[in-house]
Every structure is written in structure tokens, then in C-alpha cells.
Amino acid sequence: MKVWQLEGSLKDFETLGYTDFDRDYKWNDLLIQTIPLADRWGFVEICTIDEGEESDCPHFWDCPIPVFSEKAVHVLSDLLKGKAEALPLHHFEKSFFGIHVINAIDAIDYNQAIVRQLDTGLRVGYDKYEFIQEKIVGEHIFRIFLYDRVQWKVFVSDGFKEMVESNGLVGFQFNEVWDSEKE
Numbered sequence: 496m497k498v499w500q501l502e503g504s505l506k507d508f509e510t511l512g513y514t515d516f517d518r519d520y521k522w523n524d525l526l527i528q529t530i531p532l533a534d535r536w537g538f539v540e541i542c543t544i545d546e547g548e549e550s551d552c553p554h555f556w557d558c559p560i561p562v563f564s565e566k567a568v569h570v571l572s573d574l575l576k577g578k579a580e581a582l583p584l585h586h587f588e589k590s591f592f593g594i595h596v597i598n599a600i601d602a603i604d605y606n607q608a609i610v611r612q613l614d615t616g617l618r619v620g621y622d623k624y625e626f627i628q629e630k631i632v633g634e635h636i637f638r639i640f641l642y643d644r645v646q647w648k649v650f651v652s653d654g655f656k657e658m659v660e661s662n663g664l665v666g667f668q669f670n671e672v673w674d675s676e677k678e
Contacts (some may be wrong), residue, residue, distance in 0.1 A: 503554035504668040550666025565590035602630035
């Protein structure tokens, strides 16, 4: 079993951003939380920042959530159900959705993981992930905690990655962060 960090690829693909950053960046404070936002979600307008190949998971410069095309949301809907909400983003020519992952799992083995810590003592991330396998079995998309704080990074399963690849979705970047077979 492997865990992959999900990102939108920058390699030759289009990238997106808020059309009005000053108005819409406030959503970032809510998107870090794991409380559903669909009933409060407003009109959020986005634009193409960098032209490139069309992507089913374009990089979104202004907010660290994944963005999926309408096709990707449809293909991955069974894996997203109850774990993430697809929030509409308004682009002048394409359909995109911000993927707000509400599934946060306390799945890190702190005895084996290596936590990145500043000289001040502030814990800011991980240099090495070590997951508690029993807690992530059957979880296809999730976020994790750094002690008591939910992190932005989104992680996915082998099954999620295989679904993306077998359906020809493009622009997804999967970075392996953990393999249960490795020491």
C-alpha cells in the first residue's frame, strides 16, 4: 500500500488563480477547515494564469486546494463521496471545481515520522511520513494532522491514482510519500 501526495502538475499545463484575489482569498481561511462549505459557498471567479495544455487537475496558485475539471469530478465521484466536496469555480470558458477535502485522519505514527521543526520549536511539516496503516485502509482521499492542526496537503490512495490513470485524466501529479513495503 502506498500513499501519494496529490498536486496539479505545472509541466506544460494551464494554471489558474482567483480573478479578484483581494475579494476571494478569504475563502482560504474556511478551506483549511474540515467543515463542509457547500451551503455557504459563494460565487468564486477564477482565470487562467498560465496558458498550456488543458488539465483535469490544474495548479491553482492562490489557494492550496486541488482543482478538478468537470470530467475529473465525474470520474472520481465515488471516491470523493463523503470525503470531499466539489465547490464550483467560475471560469469564463471551462468548468472547474475546488476540491475541499473534509476527510482529515489522525494517521501519523509520530514515533517513526520525522517532523520538521523551526529553531523556535514551531512544527511546520514533515520531512518523513509514517502512516498507521490500519487508519488509512479504504481511505482514497484525505488530509492529515500535524499534532492538533489539520494540514493543507491532500493525500490519495493507490486506488485513486489508478482511477485517474485508467480514465486518461491529465495534469495530476502524484508524489509518493509512503510505502508500507519499505522500512
